[in-house]
Amino acid sequence: MFCFQCQETAKNTGCTIKGVCGKPEETANLQDLLIFVLRGVAVYGEKLKELGQPDHSNDDFVLQGLFATITNANWSNSRFVSMVEEGLVRRDKLKAAFLAAYKAKNGRDFDGVLPDAATWTGATSTFAEKAKSVGILSTAHEDVRSLRELLVIGLKGIAAYADHAAVLGFRKSEIDDFMLEALASTTRDLSVDEMVAMVMKAGGMAVTTMALLDEANTTTYGHPEITEVNIGVGKNPGILISGHDLKDMEELLKQTEGTGIDVYTHGEMLPANYYPAFKKYPHFVGNYGGSWWHQLEEFESFNGPVLLTTNCLVPLRKSSTYLDRLYTTGVVGYDGSKYIADRPSGGAKDFSALIAQAKGCKPPTELEKGAIVGGFAHNQVLALADKVVEAVKSGAIKRFIVMAGCDGRHNSRQYYTDVAANLPQDTIILTAGCAKFRYNKLQLGDIGGIPRVLDAGQCNDSYSLAVIALKLKEVFGLDDINKLPLSFDIAWYEQKAVAVLLALLYLGFKGMRLGPTLPGFLSPGVAKVLVENFDIKPIGTVDEDIAAMMAGR
Structure with a gap:
C-alpha cells in the first residue's frame, strides 16, 4: 500500500x-x-x-x-x-x-x-x-510520479463534479474526452513540460466542469438565495442526508412528503437549504451538526436513518450503534450498510426502506439551537454588487479573504477558526465547502448589512467565488485579477479540493496560502515549480498571515 x-x-x-x-x-x-x-x-x-x-x-x-x-x-x-x-x-x-x-x-x-x-x-x-x-x-522518478499523481488526483475531483452534473442530465463531451486523454497520458513517457501542460489543462477542465455543475444545479433547483438555516431539531422522527448529491435530496424530500418524517442535512449537504426548489417542503427543517469528521458522534445522536450520497463517510467504531441505520447510495459503499440502488431509467431511487425505519425511531437529540446564514453564490452576491462595490470604495470593506475548501480532524485546523476570529472588522470572508464549519457559527457581525461570512455553498461552488472575483475585476477596471483586494487562505483535504486548486491556478490567481500542510504528493521539484510560477505558500502563524494578507502579500 x-x-x-x-x-x-x-x-x-x-x-x-x-x-x-x-x-x-x-x-x-x-x-x-x-x-x-x-x-x-x-x-x-x-x-x-x-x-x-x-x-x-x-x-x-x-x-x-x-x-x-x-x-x-x-x-x-x-x-x-x-x-x-x-x-x-x-x-x-x-x-x-x-x-x-x-x-x-x-x-x-x-x-x-x-x-x-x-x-x-x-x-x-x-x-x-x-x-x-x-x-x-x-513510477520510479519522483517528479514524474508527482506530476502524474497530481493529474490523476485532479481528475478524481473533476469526475465527481462531472458525475453530479450528469445525474441531472448535463454533460459535455469535451469533459469526457479529456478524462480519457489525461488518463492515457499517464501511460506514456512525456516530458516534464508536457506533463505540466496536461495538469494545467486539467485546471481548465475543472473550471468547465464546475461551471457545468453550477448550470445543472441552478437550472434544476434555482439560484441559491440568502437563507437562515435552522440548526435546532423538531419533535418528529428524522432522516439525515449527507454528501453532495442534490438529485438524491430532491427524491428523498418528495418521498417523505406527508409521512410525518423530517429531513435534515449534514456536512456538505447544508447548502441544499439555500435552493428555492427545496424550500417548498415544510418537513425540510434544517441542518444537523457540523462537518464530516464529527459524524461518529452526530450520527449516533441523530437516532434516525442516515443517507450517505457521496464521499465523507468515516469508518464506524466498534462501539458505534448506527450501522443498522446507515444507508449508502451512488458510488458510496460500506460493508454492513444498506445500499440504495441507482434509479431506473426515467425513474427515481426507492427510499421506502429509510422512511419505514425512520417511523420507528426517536426524534433527533438536540445538539444546538439557532440559525446560520448562507446562500451567497455568485447570482446572489452579484445582485448585491452595487452595495459591495460602494463598501469597497468607501473603505468600509478593506479586503476579501477566500477561506474555502475542506475541514478535517487535525488540531492544526484551529488555525482557520483563529484567522476568522481575528481578522479586522473591515474584512469579508468568502467561503465554500465544509471549511466553513470552522467559523460559520462565530458571531462575526456584518459590514453595512453585508454578513462578514459569505457562504457560497458546497466545495464545487468555489466556482461561484471565482465568478464573483472576475466580476469585481471587471467592475473595478483592473487588468489583473491579482490586483483585487483579495487574498486566499485555502484549507484542503481531498481530491475535489485539488481540482478546485487547479481551476484557480488556471484562472490566474496567485499568492494563495494552502494548508494546513502542502500536499504530500508534491515532490520538491514540482512544489518548486508551483511556488515559482504561482507563488503558492504554506500557512504560517495566525498573526503573521493576517498581517501579510491585509498588506496584499
Missing part, C-alpha cells in the same frame, strides 16, 4: 500500512488496480478517437470509477472487485473494436506497443497480487 492523495496522509509523505482515514491496505490496492484498468480503457478510447470512431459508452463508468476512489467514499472491497471486473470487460470490448477499426483502415493487423494497462489479463484471484505492482510507486 502507498497512498498520499489526502491531507491526512501519514507524516505528509504517504500511508503504507493503513490509511490515516481508516482505509485498509487491501482496499487501497484495489483502488490502485481500478485506476490501472481505467487507464487501459482510456488508451483504447483515445486510439478509437484517433481513428475517427470515438466511443462514449464508457464515459459514466470512467467518471464513477474515479469518483469511487476519492477519500472516504467507498470502503467495500467487493464493490471494487466488481468494478475492476467490469472495467476489464469494457476495456477488452474497446480493444476488439480498435483492432478491427485499425485493420479496416490500414489493411493489416495492429503491431504496435501497448502499455500493460491495455493488455494485462488476470482472473479475479490474481487481483490482489497485481494491485501491488501497479500503484503509485510503480
